[in-house]
Every structure is written in structure tokens, then in C-alpha cells.
Amino acid sequence: MIRWRKGEVLRIRREWPGAVELDVTVPEGECRALAYPPLVGRPEPGDEVLLNTTALAMGLGTGGYAMVVAVPNRLPQDPAGPGHLVKARYTPLQATVLGADEQDSPHHDVLREADSLDGMPVVVADLHSALPPILCGLYAARPLGTPGTRVAYVMQDGGALPAWFSMAAARLREIGWLAGVVTVGQSFGGDVEAVTVHTGLLAARHVLEADVAIVAQGPGNLGTGTRWGFSGVSAGEAVNAAGVLRGRPVAALRVSEGDRRERHYGVSHHSLTAYGRVALTPADVPVPVLPGEFGVRVKDQAELLAVRHRLVPVPVEGLHEALRESPVRLSTMGRGLEEDLPYFLASAAAGRLAASLLS
Incomplete structure (x- = not known):
């Protein structure tokens, strides 16, 4: 189902809105990883990270990253503001967002x-x-x-x-x-x-x-x-x-x-x-x-x-x-x-x- 690894961030490779690409060391060596700061916070060099390495093990092309699941020693702040739509529902990374169509939305x-x-x-x-x-x-x-x-x-x-x-x-x-x-x-x-x-x-x-x-x-x-x-x-x-x-x-x-x-x-x-x-x-x-x-x-x-x-x-x-x-x-x-x-x-x-x- 999921291949779990602990790793350490070596360096930031590049970033774009909502995502940060990293080089991370894991027991098998060095790999490329991806973190979504809105979900897990922004990892920094030296941080320990918890990774899902399933895509790497499968040799996937588009999704060929180790995915950062958590930065245990640098947890992000709790979300603020309205938002009751739950997406990625009933997974460990389910997240609440403000839907344009929900009652609290200005739209x-x-x-x-x-x-x-x-x-x-x-x-x-x-x-x-x-x-x-x-x-x-x-x-x-x-x-x-x-x-x-x-x-x-x-x-x-x-x-x-x-x-x-x-x-x-x-x-x-x-x-x-x-x-x-x-x-x-x-x-x-x-x-x-x-x-x-x-x-x-x-x-x-x-x-x-x-x-x-x-x-x-x-x-x-x-x-x-x-x-x-x-x-x-x-x-x-x-x-x-x-x-x-x-x-x-x-x-x-x-x-x-x-x-x-x-x-x-x-x-x-x-x-x-x-x-x-x-x-x-x-x-x-x-x-x-x-x-x-x-x-x-x-x-x-x-x-x-x-x-x-x-x-x-x-x-x-x-x-x-x-x-x-x-x-x-x-x-x-x-x-x-x-x-x-x-x-x-x-x-x-x-x-x-x-x-x-x-x-």
C-alpha cells in the first residue's frame, strides 16, 4: 500500500506556488522529494521529514517523487477562517477548503x-x-x-x-x-x-x-x-x-x-x-x-x-x-x-x- 521512509532535507531544488522540490537523504541514498507547504509546512535543510516513497519504488513518471507527508519538528499553523469542504476525504492528509458553492462562501x-x-x-x-x-x-x-x-x-x-x-x-x-x-x-x-x-x-x-x-x-x-x-x-x-x-x-x-x-x-x-x-x-x-x-x-x-x-x-x-x-x-x-x-x-x-x- 504505502512505502514509508524517514529522511533529512539536504537542499531546496526549486519551488513554485504551492510546492517545494527537495533533495532528501533516505536509508537507500539520495532522492528527489516534493512537499506542499499549505498541507505540511515548508521543510528547510536539516529538517527530518516523513516520506511516502511508493511512486519512486513503482518508477512512476509524472509522480516520480518521494512525497513529504509530515515535517514532525516543524508543524504548520492550524488553518484559520471558514471552509467546510473536506477534500482527499478520509485519508491521512484530508484537508478543509472553502468551497465557492458552500454556505459560508461569498459566492x-x-x-x-x-x-x-x-x-x-x-x-x-x-x-x-x-x-x-x-x-x-x-x-x-x-x-x-x-x-x-x-x-x-x-x-x-x-x-x-x-x-x-x-x-x-x-x-x-x-x-x-x-x-x-x-x-x-x-x-x-x-x-x-x-x-x-x-x-x-x-x-x-x-x-x-x-x-x-x-x-x-x-x-x-x-x-x-x-x-x-x-x-x-x-x-x-x-x-x-x-x-x-x-x-x-x-x-x-x-x-x-x-x-x-x-x-x-x-x-x-x-x-x-x-x-x-x-x-x-x-x-x-x-x-x-x-x-x-x-x-x-x-x-x-x-x-x-x-x-x-x-x-x-x-x-x-x-x-x-x-x-x-x-x-x-x-x-x-x-x-x-x-x-x-x-x-x-x-x-x-x-x-x-x-x-x-x-x-
Whole structure:
């Protein structure tokens, strides 16, 4: 279940909002660790730390850190102020946060009867790595600062639970590419907390005053090689939520030429299942117009979704250049921009289509 170790902090490697990366000594040697100061306090060199080293032992990529569970000799202060939503519930690190939709929130009155997104485009993606390229495509069409181009990220709980894990989201928030992050379900640490994807979308619209929302799980992805056993199933559920709330769902395809596994080559089975079987609400599906036989494969696979959804061919000219200018590093499943260009073009095409839906 959990591999426990005691360690000592050697040095601070780097930090970003909500997270500190450390070098720590453990009985087996030296390792990289991650602490979330809002949860456990800020470790300093020389501190003893209690670690969960399960991810290291498993050789996980995205989550390949020893996680700091506690700094026994430097406990943080008790939380102050309101907040009755409990996230990571009934785990040793359950935390209370102030939900935008709870009674003590200043936004409760706004959200109590809120029932519509007023036609707001909602771009839904399978993987967290789609967030930056979607924004690249959107801002290539509507430059940052254009009126009516305010974007919020709604983070589902299928991957990392703390939003603080995402260096990309922190940087995109810092430079204004995101107006804010809304964490929903069991995820936490966003600018706004909400109970469900539904209230998260409503908070994006009515609290953050977003013109566009992007919904995707946090960093990390769980897949089992089975039709239904993957965390991206929640993408179909997000399409339903956007449709029920009278938004304009845009279902971004997960496309790969670099992943040679049959189930992910071309249009991933994750997209075909989430949008073809789980999503019951019609969505706009941006189909990137890619060259050659691979482009034909993507087009033919996307046709499987035409029974319920509106397929929208999206040219990709100019998007490669826009992706090269990304303010954050682009990477998916360990592959960079040039190693799996169609993945990033498909995500950017979703951003381009969303931009075209804005008035």
C-alpha cells in the first residue's frame, strides 16, 4: 500500500506556488522529494521529514517523487477562517477548503441558483498535457488581452489531486493565460474550490467571469489497457455537464503518432470511448486536418463519433509555430513537441475552434 521512509532535507531544488522540490537523504541514498507547504509546512535543510516513497519504488513518471507527508519538528499553523469542504476525504492528509458553492462562501448567493453557462465554450480534454497547447491555439486566434477571451481551467480529480503539482498551470496563471484554476471533486488547491464539475463550471463562468473553460484532469493519468478502466472516462462526463448547463462543449481529441500502441495510435480509444459512449450530449469535435496517411486515419477514426457529435475539420496551418512559442514546456507521456506533433496540433485545433465560437 504505502512505502514509508524517514529522511533529512539536504537542499531546496526549486519551488513554485504551492510546492517545494527537495533533495532528501533516505536509508537507500539520495532522492528527489516534493512537499506542499499549505498541507505540511515548508521543510528547510536539516529538517527530518516523513516520506511516502511508493511512486519512486513503482518508477512512476509524472509522480516520480518521494512525497513529504509530515515535517514532525516543524508543524504548520492550524488553518484559520471558514471552509467546510473536506477534500482527499478520509485519508491521512484530508484537508478543509472553502468551497465557492458552500454556505459560508461569498459566492454562495451567486451559485445557489446558477443554472446556465450562457453558451460558454467548454473545451474538454483527456490529459492535463493538453492544457498548454489548447491555450496556444486559442491565443494564436485571439491574442491575450482581446476582450471576451478570459480563460479558466477546471481541474478534475482523475490525476494529481493538488493543483499545486502542476508547474504549467502555475506559470500559465502567473502570465495571465489563465484567469484562475477551479479544483473540483477530490482535487484541491485551485484559486476556487468546488464540489462537482457542474459547480466548478458555474464558478468558472460566474465567479472567475470566464469566457472559455478548459476541463481536464490534473497531471498524471490512470489507464489499464481496458475499454473502461481509465481516468479519462471523466472527459465524457464533463461534456455532459457542459451540455446540461447550456454551455458549448468542444471535445478535444487525443491523437498520437508517437505512441505506437494500436489503442492510442491515431485517435486514442480513450477519446472514442469517452466521447462515443459516455458523452450523451452533442459536442463540437475539432478534427485536425493532418497530412498523409496518418491524417486519413485520424479522419476515419473520428467519423465513429459522428453519430452523436458535430465533426468540425480544423486546419492546422500556423499552429506548429504557435506551439513553438508556448510559454511552458510541452510534453505528453514523455514525448515533446517534435516527437509527437499531431498530439499537440489536435489540442491546439480545439483551442482554435473554441476561439471561433467567441463573439
